[in-house]
Amino acid sequence: MTLTRTRETTATHRAVVSPYWTFRRRDNLVGYLFIAPQLVGSVLFVLLPLGLVLWYSLHEWNVLAGTFQFTGGDNYTKLLNDPKLGEVLGGTAMFSVGLVVLNLSLALVLAILLNQRLRGTTFFRTLFFSPVVVSLVAWTIVWRFLLQADGGVNGLLGAVGVDGPNWLRGETTAMVSVVVVQVLKNVGLNMVLFLAALQGVPSQLHEAARVDGAGVWTRFVRITVPLISPTILLTSIITVVGSLQVFAQIAVLTQGGPGLSTTVLIYYLYQQAFQFHHFGYGATLSALLFAIVAALTFAQWRMRRKWVFHES
């Protein structure tokens, strides 16, 4: 005891043995404390629920009847034999593909238009962007109103002599409607990202290519597209994943109808779990949704190597 104390004293005197709370240790502690809320949150509200989704999916669970029974892969067998699932997945695919293609191409067209040397582009940029800040359900309600048989859209069409359909009652027109309404709501975001990317394309490259005799289209395909490809990748990932989360628009515009034509996977999941109270099967559909999101994200990251020109 005495010996240690002596040693300690001498050590302090000589200042050779460093204290326990070294700079490095304190820094580590700060690091852990800083990430703690996000880490705890991720475990509690992301990983634990994901585990529970998989666990629930192995059970027959009807909330109303109060049954919770382990049934192994029964829900997955049910999934494979679900007569509605094919139509739901087909509708989901049609919705997502339509949304992504229309959103990205319109965003690019708008960004190119706004990137011209014209007066007043800031004004138009504000107009195109404005739906992004309009409350989602408010936007959808207005469109539901506009798309009624005697609503504003058909009123405008009638003014130019076109007899418009009852948009939300036909299978194809309902699908077109939900896609277009969603694209108009959010295309401003991708437009702004594309615009920033276009402004980063050095004009000397275009000048040089023009001197070499390249036309507008060749310059666009050979210079602009490769240089903005990282932004195209980023926006396509965000838009694809976002398209699988579109719920409010469907719930307000069509309730998944007519028939199953606009019942996308997330809406089907909601119906099964919270309207028909099949929590176990709802969890199985969640697992499917997760698998689709993960697979698509992974595929897009892989594609990055093939066609994205350079990376930051």
Added chain:
Amino acid sequence: MSPKLKITLYGLLCVLCVPFVFPTWWMVTSSFKPDSEIFAFPPALLPSSWDTSAYRQVFELQPFTTQYFNSLYIALLVTAGTMAVSAMAGYAFARIRFPGQNVLFVVVLIGLLIPSEVTIVPLFQMFHGLGLTDTHWPLILVPILGAPSVMATFIMRQFFISLPRELEEAARVDGLGRFGTFSKVALPLARPALGAVAIFTFLHSWNLYLEPIVFLSTPEKFTLPQALTQFVDAYGGPMWNIQLAAASLTALPILVVFVLAQRQFIEGLAHTGLKG
């Protein structure tokens, strides 16, 4: 640029902006139209007489003031919370080296793959078990700590990585600790990224629809998106002018703020971590 091309481009821009602007115009003007005029043909761009009865009914049929307050306070709380959580986590992942950092970062990033819609069933069960359904807790806690904040943490990390280290090193030579360096040097520099995170988070919370309809059942606790769809007649058909009046009240304040601050708004979004 030739004048002919200029006119074509302006014409194109004007035609293209119709579907972006017309709905908002229609929403506001129709909310002032009397019932008889709302589906009139040909559609009138302005009401023949300005009728404000729909606005009165918005507040009579639903506890709309309370619902407005709910949405506002939840969105503000979620925004402030997400900014704090994501700034700290983003900074630590970008700047501090600690054991296990990469593994923990991957654990957090998994949240990007799992939209909160995927986990809505177990989240409901968890909050139900805690007796917190029909309260605002799930609408506040899950966005601040769960999947929605992961994107914010990612944006903040990318931004802090892009900042030059020298400023922080200088601050540390001057004797500021790690926390001082973060709060006095790094955080003020991160204002553009924080602005983008704030805008995104606010809009996300303001627009939330699935979560409120799953978690809430008392009208006094409803948030705006949920309240808007409640203005229906005895047969479940929408009462259009009242819905549109409520929708206008929901949309216009944010639209006005946006128009006033549109430059910072748009450029903030375009030039921060979102660029990749």
